[in-house]
Amino acid sequence: MAQPRQMKLGAFLMTDGHHVAAWRHPDGRPDAHVSLDHFVRLARLAESAAFDAVFLADSSGVRDTNVASLSHTSRAASFEPLTLLSALSVVTERIGLIATASTSFNEPFNLARKFASLDLLSGGRAGWNLVTSSSESEAQNFNAERHAAHADRYDRAREFAEVVAGLWNSWEDDAFLRDPESGRFFDPDKLHVLHHHGRHFRVRGPLNVARSAQGHPVVVQAGSSEDGKELAAATAEAIFTAQVTLQEAQAFYADVKGRLSRYGRDPDHLKIMPGIFPVVGRTEEEAREKFAVLQERIHPVVGLSLLSTTLGGADLSGHDLDGPLPDLPETNGPKSRQKLLIERARRDNLTIRELYLAIAGARGHWQVVGTAAQIADQLEERFRAEGADGFNVMAPYLPGGLEDFIAHVVPELRRRGLFREAYEGRTLRDHLGLPKPVHKAPRSPAREAAE
Amino acid sequence: MAQPRQMKLGAFLMTDGHHVAAWRHPDGRPDAHVSLDHFVRLARLAESAAFDAVFLADSSGVRDTNVASLSHTSRAASFEPLTLLSALSVVTERIGLIATASTSFNEPFNLARKFASLDLLSGGRAGWNLVTSSSESEAQNFNAERHAAHADRYDRAREFAEVVAGLWNSWEDDAFLRDPESGRFFDPDKLHVLHHHGRHFRVRGPLNVARSAQGHPVVVQAGSSEDGKELAAATAEAIFTAQVTLQEAQAFYADVKGRLSRYGRDPDHLKIMPGIFPVVGRTEEEAREKFAVLQERIHPVVGLSLLSTTLGGADLSGHDLDGPLPDLPETNGPKSRQKLLIERARRDNLTIRELYLAIAGARGHWQVVGTAAQIADQLEERFRAEGADGFNVMAPYLPGGLEDFIAHVVPELRRRGLFREAYEGRTLRDHLGLPKPVHKAPRSPAREAAE
Numbered sequence: 001m002a003q004p005r006q007m008k009l010g011a012f013l014m015t016d017g018h019h020v021a022a023w024r025h026p027d028g029r030p031d032a033h034v035s036l037d038h039f040v041r042l043a044r045l046a047e048s049a050a051f052d053a054v055f056l057a058d059s060s061g062v063r064d065t066n067v068a069s070l071s072h073t074s075r076a077a078s079f080e081p082l083t084l085l086s087a088l089s090v091v092t093e094r095i096g097l098i099a100t101a102s103t104s105f106n107e108p109f110n111l112a113r114k115f116a117s118l119d120l121l122s123g124g125r126a127g128w129n130l131v132t133s134s135s136e137s138e139a140q141n142f143n144a145e146r147h148a149a150h151a152d153r154y155d156r157a158r159e160f161a162e163v164v165a166g167l168w169n170s171w172e173d174d175a176f177l178r179d180p181e182s183g184r185f186f187d188p189d190k191l192h193v194l195h196h197h198g199r200h201f202r203v204r205g206p207l208n209v210a211r212s213a214q215g216h217p218v219v220v221q222a223g224s225s226e227d228g229k230e231l232a233a234a235t236a237e238a239i240f241t242a243q244v245t246l247q248e249a250q251a252f253y254a255d256v257k258g259r260l261s262r263y264g265r266d267p268d269h270l271k272i273m274p275g276i277f278p279v280v281g282r283t284e285e286e287a288r289e290k291f292a293v294l295q296e297r298i299h300p301v302v303g304l305s306l307l308s309t310t311l312g313g314a315d316l317s318g319h320d321l322d323g324p325l326p327d328l329p330e331t332n333g334p335k336s337r338q339k340l341l342i343e344r345a346r347r348d349n350l351t352i353r354e355l356y357l358a359i360a361g362a363r364g365h366w367q368v369v370g371t372a373a374q375i376a377d378q379l380e381e382r383f384r385a386e387g388a389d390g391f392n393v394m395a396p397y398l399p400g401g402l403e404d405f406i407a408h409v410v411p412e413l414r415r416r417g418l419f420r421e422a423y424e425g426r427t428l429r430d431h432l433g434l435p436k437p438v439h440k441a442p443r444s445p446a447r448e449a450a451e
Numbered sequence: 452m453a454q455p456r457q458m459k460l461g462a463f464l465m466t467d468g469h470h471v472a473a474w475r476h477p478d479g480r481p482d483a484h485v486s487l488d489h490f491v492r493l494a495r496l497a498e499s500a501a502f503d504a505v506f507l508a509d510s511s512g513v514r515d516t517n518v519a520s521l522s523h524t525s526r527a528a529s530f531e532p533l534t535l536l537s538a539l540s541v542v543t544e545r546i547g548l549i550a551t552a553s554t555s556f557n558e559p560f561n562l563a564r565k566f567a568s569l570d571l572l573s574g575g576r577a578g579w580n581l582v583t584s585s586s587e588s589e590a591q592n593f594n595a596e597r598h599a600a601h602a603d604r605y606d607r608a609r610e611f612a613e614v615v616a617g618l619w620n621s622w623e624d625d626a627f628l629r630d631p632e633s634g635r636f637f638d639p640d641k642l643h644v645l646h647h648h649g650r651h652f653r654v655r656g657p658l659n660v661a662r663s664a665q666g667h668p669v670v671v672q673a674g675s676s677e678d679g680k681e682l683a684a685a686t687a688e689a690i691f692t693a694q695v696t697l698q699e700a701q702a703f704y705a706d707v708k709g710r711l712s713r714y715g716r717d718p719d720h721l722k723i724m725p726g727i728f729p730v731v732g733r734t735e736e737e738a739r740e741k742f743a744v745l746q747e748r749i750h751p752v753v754g755l756s757l758l759s760t761t762l763g764g765a766d767l768s769g770h771d772l773d774g775p776l777p778d779l780p781e782t783n784g785p786k787s788r789q790k791l792l793i794e795r796a797r798r799d800n801l802t803i804r805e806l807y808l809a810i811a812g813a814r815g816h817w818q819v820v821g822t823a824a825q826i827a828d829q830l831e832e833r834f835r836a837e838g839a840d841g842f843n844v845m846a847p848y849l850p851g852g853l854e855d856f857i858a859h860v861v862p863e864l865r866r867r868g869l870f871r872e873a874y875e876g877r878t879l880r881d882h883l884g885l886p887k888p889v890h891k892a893p894r895s896p897a898r899e900a901a902e
Contacts, residue, residue, distance in 0.1 A: 023629070023636065030629035030636070034661050036541070036572050060560065062659050071639045074629075077622065077661045080568035086537035087572050090487070107556065109511065109592040117531035121487050121538050140655035141560040171528065178474070178481035178525075183750040185474065185481070188522045204591035208513050210485050210528045299634040 007383045007418050008271055008390025008432055009410075010055045010098070010240070011046035013039065015078045017397030018277055020306065020360055021297035023074040025397040032398065033078040036087060042399055043088045046095055049406040050420050052431040053096030053127060054088070055240065055392060056081035060105045060133060061141040069305035082114050089122035096428030098127035098220055104153055105133065105142045108163035109203055115217045116168060116209035124213030124427035128164075129220040129240065130231075132157045154227035159198045161219070161235045166194040166442040168216035170206030173439055192441045205442070214427035215437040224252065233259030236270055237434050240392050242365045243274040249366075249387030271389040271432050276379070277362035279369040279396055280404040287369045294396055295357050303356035310359055312338050321353040365394055372408035379409075380418060458834045458869050459722055459841025459883055460861075461506045461549070461691070462497035464490065466529045468848030469728055471757065471811055472748035474525040476848040483849065484529040487538060493850055494539045497546055500857040501871050503882040504547030504578060505539070506691065506843060507532035511556045512589040520756035533565050540573035547879030549578035549671055555604055556584065556593045559614035560654055566668045567619060567660035575664030575878035579615075580671040580691065581682075583608045605678035610649045612670070612686045617645040617893040619667035621657030624890055643892045656893070665878035666888040675703065684710030688885050689722040691843050693816045700725055700817075700838030722840040722883050727830070728813035730820040730847055731855040738820045745847055746808050754807035761810055763789050772804040816845055823859035830860075831869060 016023040016032040023030045032038045046054050058081050064070040081099035089097055097118065101111055111128070119126035132153040133139075139147035148156070175190035194205030221228065221236040232239050233256060243249035252274075257267040281287025300321055308314050314328045325345045345355050361367050368375050382388045395401030413419040429436055467474040467483040474481045483489045497505050509532050515521040532550035540548060548569065552562055562579070570577035583604040584590075590598035599607070626641035645656030672679065672687040683690050684707060694700035703725075708718040732738025751772055759765050765779045776796045796806050812818050819826050833839045846852030864870040880887055 024631040024634060026631075028631070030631060034571055034627075040541075059659065060564075061655070062657055067639045067642065071637050071642070072634045074636050076637065076642070076657075077627075077659045079571060080564050080660065082534060083537040083565055083568040083572060086534040087541045090491075090538045090541045105558065106561065107593055110557065110561075113531050114534055117534040120485055120530060121534060137655065140653070142558055143653045145653075176485075176528075180475040180477075180479070180481060180748075183475060183523045183748070183753075185525050186522050186527065188518045191518065191522075191527070202591070202594045202596075204512070204588065206513055206527075208510065208528045209531065297631075297634070302634075 004417055006420055008052045008273055010053045010273055010392040011051050011402060012055045012392045012394040013042050016074050017401055018394040019294045019396040020073055020302055021294050022397035024297040025294060027400045028397050033074055039084060039088060040091050043092050045399060045402055047092050049410050050423050051095055053098045053428060055098045056100060058100035059138060060102055061138040063135045063137050065137055066305050069301050072299040072302045086118055086121055094423045096125050096127055096431055097122055098129055100129040100131055102131050102133040103157040103160040108160050108201055112164040112167040112207055113209055116207060119212035119217045127218035127220050127428055129222055130161060131222055154231060156200045158231055159200045163196050163201050163203050166196055167205055167207040169440050169442050171211050173211055176210060194442045214429040218428050229256050232256060234263050238271040238273060238432060241274050244366050246382055246387055249274055249382055250385060253386050269434055273390045273392050274388050275365040275392045275394045277365045277367045277394045277396060278375050278405055280372055280375060280408050284370050291369050298360050303360055306360055307356040310341060316352060319352060322351045325352055325355060372412045375409050376412040380416060455868055457871055459503045459724055461504045461724055461843040462502050462853060463506045463843050463845040464493050467525050468852055469845040470745045470847040471524055471753055472745050473848035475748040476745060478851045479848050484525055490535060490539060491542050494543050496850060496853055498543050500861050501874050502546055504549045504879060506549045507551060509551035510589060511553055511584060512592040514586045514588050516588055517756050520752050523750040523753045537569055537572055545874045547576050547578055547882055548573055549580055551580040551582055553582050553584040554608040554611040559611050559652055563615040563618040563658055564660055567658060570663035570668045578669035578671050578879055580673055581612060582673055605682060607651045609682055610651045614647050614652050614654050617647055618656055618658040620891050620893050622662050624662055627661060645893045665880040669879050680707050683707060685714050687721055689724060689883060692725050694725040695817050697833055697838055700833055701836060704837050720885060724841045724843050725839050726816040726843045726845045728816045728818045728845045728847060729826050729856055731823055731826060731859050735821050742820050749811050754811055757811055758807040761792060767803060770803060773802045776803055776806060823863045826860050827863040831867060
């Protein structure tokens with residue numbers, strides 16, 4: 001009996017919430033960044049609603065070097081994702097556990113190993129969100145003055161992903177015999193040594209972790225650049241992306257899915273999950289009020305810093321927050337977004353404060369403020385119109401924002417048959433509808449290749 | 452009221468046990484290497500006896516390239532220690548969690564961050580066992596054909612430890628204000644940027660993890676070379692070491708403790724904990740029988756491989772196991788141990804099989820086979836005679852060997868006042884009697900240093 005297609009849902013756990021002032025919310029958790037119990041509650045909450053996965057972003061360092069602004073946000077320090085998800089693997093049973101990790105600041109052997117270990121610990125629920133990282137301040141924690149150029153980063157990332165995939169194929173699924181009688185612990189013919197010699201890496205292998213119940217971790221990607229989309233088409237099994245309008249979402253979806261055939265891949269084996277920043281109210285009015293509670297709490301130094309960054313580093317200090325945007329000199333930042341924002345300010349006569357409030361909420365993601373039915377309408381539209389296979393829910397503040405979504409939007413989606421009532425499988429691949437990968441021997445068996 | 456000095460106890464969790472045939476024991480766990488429940492049971496068991504810590508060894512790859520031998524052992528693949536201890540942090544409350552990680556195959560920022568995160572997750576119970584690694588097969592997983600020379604590895608390790616310590620001092624203990632009213636999340640004067648520029652590393656900092664209840668993870672070391680002892684004297688707070696005789700243990704203890712004054716350190720702030728491989732019986736006879744159960748199960752291909760390695764790579768294939776050791780050509784291996792072993796074989800007329808059995812049990816560690824009282828006598832002697840501050844218990848097989856030690860030896864130690872009845876503190880530093888480190892600002896506050 002064919003199941004109707006249902007959407008996938010991820011819970012994006014941005015410490016205290018996606019909104020930059022979430023930690024100041026009356027029901028917020030300012031101590032979230034040092035509180036395991038907070039994350040345990042969130043993971044169990046998402047699992048209680050049968051979400052596909054929780055998702056953790058990552059940064060290999062403190063990105064914001066503007067200390068005045070940084071010190072008014074909760075973003076400077078939190079748990080490291082792989083250690084945190086390993087802890088959460090023990091207090092959950094079904095939900096997927098996806099952590100972000102950079103190909104620029106790790107060694108493929110270490111990364112392949114840690115994710116494989118998380119995958120084993122969790123019974124086949126791990127996912128790796130591959131990023132190449134883009135900030136100078138991260139690169140400066142890893143022996144570099146400047147970050148590598150975009151193309152070089154992706155060249156490394158492609159080879160990195162290849163090495164990781166090879167290492168995850170070190171052991172066949174039934175390699176381990178564990179037979180006390182004969183003394184045979186594994187079958188040497190089912191151990192494969194990688195012997196990778198590439199431009200960026202030389203990695204012998206094999207990996208010293210066995211395969212998991214889902215074969216190996218799900219590979220996720222977040223980049224939406226040309227290089228990013230191509231790498232995703234070649235290797236990724238899910239994409240988390242930022243698409244604001246339906247048209248953008250559809251274009252991205254068609255673009256990426258269209259690339260898969262080149263790699264001999266089934267378009268259904270790559271799930272596209274844009275972010276959504278939902279503010280849920282019993283009425284539209286209540287939703288708007290809820291949003292205002294957060295917006296009001298954006299400290300001006302933080303708002304100005306966000307605006308300045310969006311405007312390519314423009315210096316706005318000394319200007320009246322409730323006055324107009326001053327004339328700005330040309331900068332080196334991304335031109336198009338900058339230009340659109342300046343045009344908007346002029347057209348709508350926005351003050352500096354109004355302008356930073358306009359960009360501060362979802363910060364580049366799709367923002368929907370409304371009732372559960374309104375939000376479900378929007379999700380359903382994007383899902384049915386081939387704009388998404390599912391969504392990454394970026395709750396404005398935590399746990400409240402996720403509780404709202406689960407209490408009100410999820411039941412609405414279920415009434416429409418758009419989301420599962422309960423888990424049917426046990427692994428992240430089961431939830432996402434991804435096939436368990438058939439073992440691919442990277443090279444010859446260890447028996448011949450070991451020496 | 453001054454407490455009498457008590458010994459520290461660590462539980463060395465070598466997957467299924469320290470003995471190479473542990474997985475073949477009738478009560479063994481051949482599936483230990485993929486079974487979280489096994490490790491949960493062990494950690495809780497050690498915690499129930501108020502052990503100071505559990506301890507995980509590590510290898511950045513499969514060390515043994517002799518696949519025939521390797522495939523008859525359980526050592527090829529297990530969990531990665533940091534992910535495993537993060538999982539165990541949730542199911543334990545008091546016991547310390549010490550993981551080994553190599554300075555040769557990691558970046559200091561990543562390592563400092565992951566251990567700091569484990570330290571936060573566990574409420575101040577993490578420890579880092581610093582090793583430089585020594586095998587070629589590990590190096591070959593990290594872009595190298597050969598492993599770096601010993602002196603170079605230690606030069607890197609020294610700088611690595613310095614960077615990690617600096618990063619762990621990024622935030623003062625009370626840096627985080629988390630004041631929703633004012634919007635001040637942290638005090639910029641209490642954030643310190645490292646700006647490390649050294650021979651091996653350039654690391655800007657700050658670390659993006661807050662300090663834990665014990666300040667930062669305990670630094671442990673395992674190297675017993677001249678370089679290793681000096682690095683331990685400069686930076687380590689505990690040492691795990693292999694000392695077979697009382698005399699060796701006393702000499703090592705006096706040597707290392709004597710080095711601390713050069714660094715202005717209190718000798719009591721470095722705990723020396725040699726390994727012990729205990730086989731506990733109700734009678735000496737029973738203990739010997741228990742040991743025989745394991746010895747009998749050493750597969751000849753494994754025994755020969757161990758012997759061959761100890762003899763510097765000598766080829767013993769084709770020789771009768773129950774015949775004498777053949778004349779061996781000179782090899783490049785460590786000469787002294789090799790020579791002693793050959794002399795012993797000649798003197799005692801040992802067969803090849805008898806010779807590998809003689810070295811296979813504790814593999815370089817102190818082995819005691821006897822009753823609880825006999826083992827307690829030996830531990831007490833070493834402890835009182837300044838041979839040790841405590842011991843790392845390397846159970847022959849798991850969980851049985853650790854259960855035996857806890858059921859029989861621990862009560863005996865308690866009767867003698869040598870080991871705690873229950874935990875008195877909450878952090879690993881509390882247990883080990885190490886002071887919480889005073890925050891040391893690596894550089895100037897971030898306010899000035901950020902730009």
